[in-house]
Amino acid sequence: MFVSLFPPMLGMIFAVNIFIKSNCLNYFLSFLSPLFKFLKVPLDILPMAIMRPISGSSALAILNNILENSGPDSLVGRIASVMQGSTDTTLYVLTLYFGSVGIKKIKHSLWVGLLTDLFAIVMSIVVVNLIFGWYNLIGDKMKKVIILLLIVICSGCFFNSTKTLNCK
8 A cells, every 4th residue: 555655645745845946836926916916805815815725734834824924814915715615736636646546547636626726716806805805895886796706617517516416
């Protein structure tokens, strides 16, 4: 068992360390920061949004740093906490679990996992800002439209998942 788990785990540890030490994270941050500034999303959560699908321990360390600097009741702390709870370490799961059982074709699993993480990151930003941030800045009609849109999206996901799983 250990022999089949060791190579994927070692490769993942090396990949995360190379990613962090090579300053690729800083390039991603500088590339995406204008978009986050334009959307008025706190820049403190950007490193966590990038690292969460790659490494859970790195994302947990970033969350700890955010909570120490900004506080758990701040907007940034709430977004980071919801993001930590709603996303998964997709690349870790694919590397370790699929590698241990010998699955080679992971293309579709990778895309679904990363799109799910992206959706969870965007929704954590939107929902927390809707509840705690933007809610006071927008009008009543816009609040109703956004809440109705969230209900339609969530119910559509639920009905599609039950249809796919043949749940009746």
